[in-house]
Amino acid sequence: MNVFKDLRTKVVAQLEAMVAAGEIPNGLDFSRVAAEPPRDPSHGDAATNAAMVLSKAAKMKPRDIADKLGARLETLDVVKSVEIAGPGFINLRLDHNFWFEQVSTILKAGRSYGDSDMGEGEKVNVEYVSANPTGPLTVGHARGAIVGDALASLLSKVGYDVCREYYINDAGNQVNVLANSAYLRYREALGEDIGEIPEGFYPGEYLKDVGKALVDRDGDKWLGKEESEWLSEVRKFAIDHLMLVIRDDLAALGVVMSLYSSERALVEAGGVDEVMTLLEENKLVYTGVLEPPKGKKPDEWEARPQTLFRSTDFGDDVDRPIKKSDGSWTYFAGDMAYHLDKYRRGFHNMINVWGADHGGYIKRMQSAVTAMTEGKGSLDVKVCQLVNLMRGGELVKMSKRSGNFITLRSVIDEVGKDVVRFIMLTRKNDASLDFDLEKVVEQSRDNPVFYVQYAHARSCSVLKHSLSEFPDLDLSIDALAKTDLSELNSDGELILIRKLCEWPRLLESAGEAHEPHRIAFYLYDLAAELHGLWTKGKDNARLRFIVSDDQELTQARMALVKATSMVIASGLEVFGIEPVEEMR
């Protein structure tokens, strides 16, 4: 299905034949041999670096290998011509019919074109969002949620068995603060004047709902009681309530997790004790005193013995505490237990999507995974940089402290979930991103969401229109897939077809690199090819998609247009975005 992969296989087969014929030495490593679309289209349809990569080990000049390999490749059916260029590239031009057949392949595959078995069904765990259950999601959470979600879809498309997981931090101090804040609102809901929300409590208005809901359920039974009596019950109630809010926010964004894992449940089930045992068995914990961090508040520093994990043995900068001075576990201890749990559930491949402020946490977590799994588990962390929310070029100010934050929900309501999703994927995850509420709904070329959707809508529009021009045109997939495309031999058409054929390859490399944003750039380029082709019909009526005196040609063009719209739809599907059939 991936034409470049197939081509590479053919190249390697020829290399093996050359070994058999004694033209190159035995025992060469072919793993670096590649067949790729060249950057410069004048270099042909595909190029292989085989001669250059092998020249050293074979002790031959690249040109000599290239000449021999090129001659062999020229005998292949699909290869129209071969040229040796530059330092030893072998450029291949493929037969037009080969490309036309690919269009038919795309049509038959539809949105599943590009699906791959690269992952071989291996299990991968993608953990993302994992926002503390202390409030609704903010725009700050949106990027991680979308990057994680699209990455999960991407991996699933290229053949991995993906679990989308949310880790609920329901065991630390923050949820106690939450419980206290909720209790305050509970008293308020029962008619008490609670005045200003004191320092150290969550001020958000959304907690009023929690207070009222608790009254609805329990009446005044907690009123006037000691904190020790109501704390755990109110805490649970508030967390459950807010998790519903968060799930709802995620649903509005089109994110559906496979699994929500609770930190508290894991700790209570003894997960951390198990980790401790494991570490102790391997002599990876000890009691020690850390050096004070340099360049940061040395006055508050106080040397004290702590239970430490030897993370420096696994690449970390300092050993990390797993117990607090009061004897309770640190957050890190719970997180270790959580990752061990994931590993034991069969996820040797783990990916976490984190905010930029957690960058300093990566090494210790990776050390922990390496230590606990004896190097068999792998953890990749995708760090998402800040999103600058703007409106008409002006930065929208937010302050978490005062509770004055912009909710994710309000942004979705304003611009729509599909726009939010696409824009969040238009940058590498580790680069910061401007999100301008006005620009993202603009209908122009510099708004990629619009531009890509417009290409899809145009395709749908022309397909519809072709039927009014030729009422007996058969646009069924079967008919289109069988259409003779041999007249689609203009430069623009062939470029578009080749671009379509890059889709499977793009998916695999984006999947391998864990970089879903590449799809956004691909879709933009693909849309540009389609728009460009469209306008060529302005200069030359023969190049219009619908040629009013030539039904055969029109049918062929419709096959290409349909294939293009399918690939666009397929890409948008990975992003969780519905392609539109008309612009409004």
Place this chain on the structure above:
RNA sequence: GCACCCGUAGCUCAAUUGGAUAGAGCACUUGACUACGAAUCAAGAGGUUUCAGGUUCGAGUCCUGACGGGUGCACCA
């Protein structure tokens, strides 16, 4: 002070994981609508890829060191 991320056209960003002459959009200049959606397209101009070394057939990409920006730095989560 240490660690991680980043540095590419005036601006916002790509660059097929080390490939050939570094590409798009915006802005600027010039052109294309009696025609399938001009919400679009074509062309021009714009670069010492922050700097200095190194690795090799070949470096924006890998290594070292500067410089500049961001983030984080014991018993928070």
